[in-house]
Amino acid sequence: MSQLAAADPYDVTVKSNGLRRRRIVEKVFGLLAIGAAIFACFILIAVLTTLVFKGASSLNLDFFTKPRPLFGEKGGIADALVGSALIVGMAMIMAIPVAVLVAIYMSEYAGPKVARSLKIVLDVLNGVPAIVVGVFVFGILVVGHGQSAVYGAFALAILMLPMVSRATQEILEVVPRSLRDASFALGVTKWRTTWNIVLPAAIGGILTGVVIAVARVAGETAPLLFTTSIAASEISGDVSHALPTLPVTIFVFSESPDPGEQAAAWAAGLVLIAFVLVMNVLAKLFAGRKRRQLEGS
Amino acid sequence: MTSTTYEPPAAPESDLRRSGIRLGDLLFKGIAILAALAATGLLGLIAWKVLDLAWPAIQNFGLSFIWTEAWDPVTQDFGALIFIYGTVLTSLIALVIATPLSIAIALFLTEIAPRRLAAPIATMVELLAAIPSVVLGLWGILVFGPWVRDHLEPWIQATPLGALPVFSGDPSQAGILPAALVLTIMIIPITSAICRELFIRVPQDLKDGALALGSTRWEAIRGVVFAYTAPGIAAAVLLGLGRAFGEAIAVNQTIGNRNTIPTSWFEPGDSLGSKVASEYVGATSLQQASSILYLAAILMVISLATNVVAQFIVVRFERARRAV
Numbered sequence: 001m002s003q004l005a006a007a008d009p010y011d012v013t014v015k016s017n018g019l020r021r022r023r024i025v026e027k028v029f030g031l032l033a034i035g036a037a038i039f040a041c042f043i044l045i046a047v048l049t050t051l052v053f054k055g056a057s058s059l060n061l062d063f064f065t066k067p068r069p070l071f072g073e074k075g076g077i078a079d080a081l082v083g084s085a086l087i088v089g090m091a092m093i094m095a096i097p098v099a100v101l102v103a104i105y106m107s108e109y110a111g112p113k114v115a116r117s118l119k120i121v122l123d124v125l126n127g128v129p130a131i132v133v134g135v136f137v138f139g140i141l142v143v144g145h146g147q148s149a150v151y152g153a154f155a156l157a158i159l160m161l162p163m164v165s166r167a168t169q170e171i172l173e174v175v176p177r178s179l180r181d182a183s184f185a186l187g188v189t190k191w192r193t194t195w196n197i198v199l200p201a202a203i204g205g206i207l208t209g210v211v212i213a214v215a216r217v218a219g220e221t222a223p224l225l226f227t228t229s230i231a232a233s234e235i236s237g238d239v240s241h242a243l244p245t246l247p248v249t250i251f252v253f254s255e256s257p258d259p260g261e262q263a264a265a266w267a268a269g270l271v272l273i274a275f276v277l278v279m280n281v282l283a284k285l286f287a288g289r290k291r292r293q294l295e296g297s
Numbered sequence: 298m299t300s301t302t303y304e305p306p307a308a309p310e311s312d313l314r315r316s317g318i319r320l321g322d323l324l325f326k327g328i329a330i331l332a333a334l335a336a337t338g339l340l341g342l343i344a345w346k347v348l349d350l351a352w353p354a355i356q357n358f359g360l361s362f363i364w365t366e367a368w369d370p371v372t373q374d375f376g377a378l379i380f381i382y383g384t385v386l387t388s389l390i391a392l393v394i395a396t397p398l399s400i401a402i403a404l405f406l407t408e409i410a411p412r413r414l415a416a417p418i419a420t421m422v423e424l425l426a427a428i429p430s431v432v433l434g435l436w437g438i439l440v441f442g443p444w445v446r447d448h449l450e451p452w453i454q455a456t457p458l459g460a461l462p463v464f465s466g467d468p469s470q471a472g473i474l475p476a477a478l479v480l481t482i483m484i485i486p487i488t489s490a491i492c493r494e495l496f497i498r499v500p501q502d503l504k505d506g507a508l509a510l511g512s513t514r515w516e517a518i519r520g521v522v523f524a525y526t527a528p529g530i531a532a533a534v535l536l537g538l539g540r541a542f543g544e545a546i547a548v549n550q551t552i553g554n555r556n557t558i559p560t561s562w563f564e565p566g567d568s569l570g571s572k573v574a575s576e577y578v579g580a581t582s583l584q585q586a587s588s589i590l591y592l593a594a595i596l597m598v599i600s601l602a603t604n605v606v607a608q609f610i611v612v613r614f615e616r617a618r619r620a621v
Contacts, residue, residue: 022513022516023513025513025515026513026514026515026516029514029515029518030409030514030515032401033401033402033404033405033408033409034405034409035401036397036398036399036401036402036405037401037402037405037406037410037418037422039398040398040402040418040421040422040425040485040486040489041418041421041422043425043482044421044422044424044425044428046436047428047432047433047436050436050440051432051436054439097332098332098335098336101328101329101331101332101333102329102332102333102335102336104329105326105329105330105332105333106333108329109326109329109330110333116612118333118336118337120608120612121336121337121340122336123604123608124340124601124604124605124608125336125339125340125343127536127539127540127543127600127601127603127604127607128340128343128543128597128600128601128604129542129543129544129545129570129596129597129600130543130545131543131545131546131570131573131574131593131596132343132347132543132593132596132597132600133343135347135350135573135590135593136342136343136346136347139346139347139349139350139590140342140346158339158343161336161339162336165336189321189322190322190325190326191321191322191324191325191326192321194325195325215427216427218429219428219429219430219431219432220429220430221429221430221431221546221574222430222545222546222570222574225574247429247431247546250431250432250435251431251434251546251550254431254434254435254438254439254550255438255550262439265435266435266439269431269432269435269436272429272431272432273428273429273432276427276428276429277424277427280423280424280427284420
């Protein structure tokens with residue numbers, strides 16, 4: 001296309017109607033498109049630089065090793081870091097096996113109609129607002145039992161499920177038919193083929209999906225508000241009680257009038273976004289590996 | 298498992314092995330089916346449970362709850378109109394701003410930018426989507442909000458647009474407009490990513506044909522790219538809208554949380570998701586608690602409907618394209 005554009009089609013029709021206007025529209029369109037792209041990049045850079053400027057000064061060893069302060073004294077967010085790590089870890093354990101199995105069913109067993117319907121179900125599930133998932137888990141688990149980190153993890157797992165499932169299913173469909181046929185021809189059963197041949201071939205793509213889903217749910221606040229928000233600010237590994245988490249801590253501090261708490265919110269936000277960015281870079285690496293592997297085979 | 302086929306079929310050991318193999322296959326398939334059923338059941342269970350939770354309020358207030366403009370825990374007067382208004386208004390403003398921007402970004406990445414420039418910009422737009430809503434809300438309330446109050450809103454009022462009632466009143470750092478703009482930032486990466494996927498798949502020879510007939514790049518895009526992807530763009534816009542409807546946290550931080558219907562976009566209001574999020578600590582009365590659950594049910598129905606319509610368009614779009 002670029003060669004065609006470079007040929008400058010305008011000079012051919014010297015006095016066609018509205019050429020001036022068409023040229024202006026073309027120019028304006030080009031500028032608007034570039035402007036929109038610059039705008040999006042600018043917002044990202046603005047948010048990131050603000051986080052670094054306002055958050056970096058609060059980052060020190062205490063911030064990572066001490067729990068939230070109660071009354072103005074110096075403290076950190078270690079309690080929330082531990083809580084978030086435990087809850088996201090539990091959510092992964094709950095969501096990933098089910099998500100991968102759903103994807104295997106869709107790509108290896110189900111007919112095209114069933115697979116398509118399941119795709120729609122997963123996409124609609126992905127569109128359920130996080131706050132509604134929080135209310136749902138509140139209704140089936142928290143009512144009568146009280147808040148707990150496990151319930152928070154369950155809510156995050158519900159959000160992870162469709163993301164990991166769709167990513168896995170998409171990559172399983174790219175695994176070449178010939179790999180499966182070769183395995184069947186050797187007399188290997190279907191489930192062993194799936195387990196030993198198809199899944200290893202797709203592992204890069206599955207990891208990409210998992211990492212992106214983890215990055216996304218690690219920052220989710222809404223489902224945790226109803227399930228694990230009322231927690232003591234101490235470092236605890238007791239998942240049967242509510243644990244403090246990074247997003248809920250940022251949420252509470254962000255609406256606080258106290259500049260000290262606002263500074264802590266910025267620093268915690270910086271930590272959270274650093275994690276999210278690292279996860280996204282990891283996802284890119286896995287995705288690159290996946291592409292090379294599948295292209296090689 | 299190896300060389301089972303070479304053994305005589307009657308050999309007992311082979312039979313055992315074969316049934317073992319079949320059992321493994323059956324078991325694996327069974328577990329996979331169960332997982333698929335669980336995922337499907339989960340969607341139904343969420344819909345049922347949230348409606349079930351809201352049921353006492355639905356029975357108590359009836360459907361008129363939806364168009365009742367009240368939220369007063371003291372007099373026990375509750376209604377959803379304030380929050381539906383806030384949700385729909387902020388989301389629509391976000392949609393109107395984000396849609397042209399998203400399409401422009403997608404066009405820039407697929408049609409204009411050289412590949413070396415397109416890749417890093419696409420990554421940055423993806424990263425914009427990766428910012429957690431609570432962090433974007435933090436930035437929205439402490440940095441962006443004050444900027445809107447001190448610069449953007451006075452500027453709007455200085456233009457002829459300032460005569461409109463929606464731009465009247467004192468500028469404020471938390472209100473409908475800041476919340477809508479934060480939502481805009483949240484849905485741009487979603488809509489533009491889907492549009493980019495759509496534009497990439499437009500056949501090159503169609504575009505080349507339009508250019509060869511003497512159309513400008515913009516005319517080729519309008520006549521070919523848009524015509525080819527219009528239903529897909531509609532679905533992308535709806536998915537962005539669904540996301541905006543459901544966002545609770547960033548809106549809660551920036552909308553100002555006031556239980557009235559604002560006349561000016563500069564004034565604070567509240568949205569469905571935001572209201573539900575701010576009452577997590579526990580309502581003071583059973584009446585209020587069940588009203589909150591009613592709000593959650595309304596939010597769920599609105600976003601499910603938006604998503605189902607979007608999926609419906611996607612399915613029809615793909616079927617039509619397969620037919621081509």
